[in-house]
Amino acid sequence: MHFNKICVLGLGYIGLPTASTFATHGIKVVGVDVNQQVVETLQNGEIHIHEPGLRTLVQAALKSGNLEICDHPEEADAFMIAVPTPFKQQAESDSLPANSYPLADLSYVTNAAEAIVPYLRRGNLVVLESTSPPRTTEDILVPILEKSGLKAGADFHLAYSPERVLPGQILRELIENARVIGGIDPASAQAGYDLYATFVRGEIIQTTATTAEMVKLMENTYRDVNIAIANEFARLAERFDIDVWEAIALANRHPRVEILRPGPGVGGHCISVDPWFLVEAAPDLTPLIHTARDVNDTQPAHVVERTRRAAGDLSGKHIAVLGLAYKPDVDDLRESPAIEVARLLIEAGAKVISYEPFKPDHQIPGLPAALSLEAALRGSDILAILVAHTTFKNLTPAEVAALTEARTVVDTVNIWNPALWEPAGFRISRLGVGSLDSGR
Numbered sequence: 001m002h003f004n005k006i007c008v009l010g011l012g013y014i015g016l017p018t019a020s021t022f023a024t025h026g027i028k029v030v031g032v033d034v035n036q037q038v039v040e041t042l043q044n045g046e047i048h049i050h051e052p053g054l055r056t057l058v059q060a061a062l063k064s065g066n067l068e069i070c071d072h073p074e075e076a077d078a079f080m081i082a083v084p085t086p087f088k089q090q091a092e093s094d095s096l097p098a099n100s101y102p103l104a105d106l107s108y109v110t111n112a113a114e115a116i117v118p119y120l121r122r123g124n125l126v127v128l129e130s131t132s133p134p135r136t137t138e139d140i141l142v143p144i145l146e147k148s149g150l151k152a153g154a155d156f157h158l159a160y161s162p163e164r165v166l167p168g169q170i171l172r173e174l175i176e177n178a179r180v181i182g183g184i185d186p187a188s189a190q191a192g193y194d195l196y197a198t199f200v201r202g203e204i205i206q207t208t209a210t211t212a213e214m215v216k217l218m219e220n221t222y223r224d225v226n227i228a229i230a231n232e233f234a235r236l237a238e239r240f241d242i243d244v245w246e247a248i249a250l251a252n253r254h255p256r257v258e259i260l261r262p263g264p265g266v267g268g269h270c271i272s273v274d275p276w277f278l279v280e281a282a283p284d285l286t287p288l289i290h291t292a293r294d295v296n297d298t299q300p301a302h303v304v305e306r307t308r309r310a311a312g313d314l315s316g317k318h319i320a321v322l323g324l325a326y327k328p329d330v331d332d333l334r335e336s337p338a339i340e341v342a343r344l345l346i347e348a349g350a351k352v353i354s355y356e357p358f359k360p361d362h363q364i365p366g367l368p369a370a371l372s373l374e375a376a377l378r379g380s381d382i383l384a385i386l387v388a389h390t391t392f393k394n395l396t397p398a399e400v401a402a403l404t405e406a407r408t409v410v411d412t413v414n415i416w417n418p419a420l421w422e423p424a425g426f427r428i429s430r431l432g433v434g435s436l437d438s439g440r
């Protein structure tokens, strides 16, 4: 199938790079977003998210004349949906019994599908890229899109293709990663293949829509469960007075073992969210997945307990929280465990100031933001390192000592080597090291 024009709904971390990459590969693209501010920002040649190389790519796409930014869809050969799939707001899940789980909010996906209906024509392709519960394409998208009077499969193609790009490296991975494309029938999978073949250099593998949905959820659930076990190992190491980082490095010398890194929890828009889609879809079959989520979700509380052991009563203590992003070197704060740690520290009576180098002017309610490292460190009693940003890794004891009197450091990501910092007078309490009682 040949594509002259496509319409991409949702211009965030996934949709914007995808739309721009199609445009720079010679396809006419209408990029659609319902957020007027996003539309205006992009129309002015600016971007609203941080991703290396994205500004240049978007500007090139706009300049080529192939990318147009709009607040509503238009007729096109293919429609691509890349809108959020978060949890439902608490109020909507309030009626749930205890020991329950968050529920997927598919309203963005259904709204986007509804918006396509008036423009859908015979022979078109619709691809869902948003991470979605199993059977969303078959059971939710088909009935909505068929309101057009056209029949899925017979009159238009419909496919699901998961996105696996790594924030920070989206532009390269979009092109180089292997891509799975699942169709509601083989012709739909083939149409999806033809579309992505425009720019994807990695292998493109065809399968069914539901398999493709499951692939994405299985990938992220696999990582979540493995991080949960690393976090449990860290807790065990503290109890048994060993260094979990050393133990993991030694265990990983086994040729068939690869334990991941513990940390302050699991965040981001994918790994901390997607496993719940499986739990919601089949609670009777997912006790391990549910438990792993609980372990990772309680890790921020563990970090706060660790901080208390290291620094005593937290009430009134000035704590500089270093890093709020959900992972190193990105500005993405969604579902970040670092924010939860900061919130729990405040609840424990600490006076918290946060510094996120990729979003120093964040507007998180109730969480004071420092615009610079200097401002964060000034007057602090305790430093809590919550994200392994390169800029934090590169700090030297001398630089930090010049900015603050604080010498107690809680390092949840193992980036300040005690052998270097302790001779300079710092007391480094690393997650997963030593016994809780000794507070080392």
Ligand SMILES: NC(=O)c1ccc[n+]([C@@H]2O[C@H](COP(=O)([O-])OP(=O)(O)OC[C@H]3O[C@@H](n4cnc5c(N)ncnc54)[C@H](O)[C@@H]3O)[C@@H](O)[C@H]2O)c1
Binding pocket: 009, 010, 011, 012, 013, 014, 015, 032, 033, 034, 035, 038, 082, 083, 084, 085, 108, 111, 112, 115, 129, 130, 131, 132, 163, 164, 165, 166, 167, 269, 270
């Ligand atoms: N960010 C990632 O690294 C990543 C990786 C893999 C998969 N995903 C999945 O991709 C999907 C999109 O994620 P994202 O990070 O790009 O989200 P995002 O929040 O960055 O962007 C989504 C955009 O969609 C817009 N939108 C909402 N409803 C719309 C509608 N009806 N029509 C048009 N636009 C609409 C929003 O205004 C927003 O700008 C999610 O399902 C996510 O789980 C994200």
